[in-house]
Amino acid sequence: MSELHVDPLPSKDVPTPVVDTTEDDVDTSGKNTLNQNSDVPNSVENLGLKDPAMSEKLGKTVPNPPTVVDANIGDDKGMMVEFKKSMMEAFDMTDLGKMRFFLGIEILQKSEGIFICQRKYATDILKKFTMSESKPVNCPIVPGSKINRDVNGAAVDDTYFKKIVGCLMYLTATRPDIMFSVSLISRYMSKPTELHLQAAKRILRYLKGTTSYGIFYKKGGETDLLAFTDSDYAGDEEDSKSTSGYVFFLSSGAVSWMSKKQPIVTLSTTEAEFVAAATSACQAVWMRRILKNISHVQEGSTDGEIELVHCVTQEQDADLMTKALKLEAFQKLRKKMGMLDFTEVN
Structure with missing residues (x-):
């Protein structure tokens, strides 16, 4: 580049x-x-x-x-x-x-690979919302927690809340570790309460301790496109809708990820998994076409054919996109995304 x-x-x-x-x-x-x-x-x-x-x-x-x-x-x-x-x-x-710098994304090109992050942008966000002196936390959301509409909660300034969510959404371009938590709070932008604002501020506190984190793509890493997809059945307490999530890997790092509430109410875990897999399959077809256009054809695969392989829970990398994990599991999956601190590669 x-x-x-x-x-x-x-x-x-x-x-x-x-x-x-x-x-x-x-x-x-x-x-x-x-x-x-x-x-x-x-x-x-x-x-x-x-x-x-x-x-x-x-x-x-x-x-x-x-x-x-x-x-x-x-x-x-x-x-x-x-x-x-x-x-x-x-x-x-x-x-x-x-x-070295493009649209808020910092790029470090070394002989070992390429590192991308949004260190400056994350620092600017913390300053903008007066969270620069906040106490850092180890994960962006309380493990196992659920968030609802909180209809009886104290209302907060929705414009201020939307600004926080908007800034965090742009930050997810290089931060798959906050994708699920940002997607979760973005569901409550119409009538946010103190509960939702505190959830957003926790993400900012997590950023305080991980400002320099980004993704490192190792030179000579895995050249085959690999995807993980998962769902959290009936994860929403109010409408019982499930959450779909996927993450794609290439060259030892995550290249595409998503966390999104499903548009329909599924009647079983099987149906919820099918909806998530279908969404991931669409993304896989599109990405393979992109790779083909840049002369990076996937060896051993047939155009239009996707191989589905069962993945045990302990090895399901897409869990990071569908639920609030315990600290140990969260840090393990974050590392598998290829995420490192800037100081580790510079």
């Missing part, structure tokens, strides 16, 4: 954008579409790069502000060097080297 900093082209060389007000070019938001600067996509095509996604990305370069182009051209270092050289001949550019 690398970054290229593209400086704006001189104004005299940039054609004036023309507003086309034809009916076909007006999007659903009511904003008219501007003709794009044709120099960028033409230069990309001249380099022999036919990737439509890259062409579209580079073609949207705006002449006024500088633009950062995240150009993913695979593992071919020779092609990467040639690509940078050719682009620098066509545009005023600065090579920022290996990617």
